[in-house]
Amino acid sequence: MAGYADSSEAKMNLSFDVVARDFAAAGEVSSKIKRVLRQIGLPSSITRRAAIAAYEAEMNLVIHSVGGKVLFSVYPDRIVLQTVDDGPGIENIELAMTEGFSTASEEIREMGFGAGMGLPNIRNCSDDFQIKSTPGKGTELTVIIHIR
């Protein structure tokens, strides 16, 4: 992560707290990120991919984690989106990356989420995708989207 966290050349660095199970606020962070990207004037295809990845990642924090952060940086050549949470971590990442696999509750499914498409969709929106997780500790997700 050290390379990505280097802020010296970043045009912008933003950090947002995400509260677990706060469904009224869920999506606010991604909405802000999308507005910022639009203001920068990036092509809509790039803004859209970043917004989808941010929203899926933010929803994952709200639905699955005990709370965490979304870190968002824009560099001259790339967008870096990271989520860091304090648990509970993912037991089997390979399984979590499988389309259709979900551990979401019935309550979450009734809200229209938990179809097991979140992580695969984030990967599809990314040029580079990394996920590291330690059960009992937490999960760290990094998404890179090239600007050119």
Added chain:
Amino acid sequence: MNIADIAEAIGAEVLTGKDRLQETVASICGADLMSDVLAFTKEQTLLLTGLTNIQVVRTAEMLDLAGIVFVRGKRPGPDLLRLAEEADLPTLVTRLPLYEACGKLYQLGLKGCSEI
């Protein structure tokens, strides 16, 4: 077709985003799973759904959707309508069930997301 034409075709009432009704709709998606909408829908798509929680508006916002039609006469609450107004997003409500609303629009030549 634009949103105003579609509203007429399925007898829908416009709730928000009245200034965007002349915008062209590129395709239609009918779904209650926002996870699938996020994975498969293209921009300028009109979403028909039976879900009325605010995440539907968030989803539409992220995907640059053309608007949302709530089916089966389900009216969203004030929180959703406020968020849709803020996002300048057209929302409509029709009494038709999902299948019938989609069927009528398909007959009029509007394509699905995998066809455009």
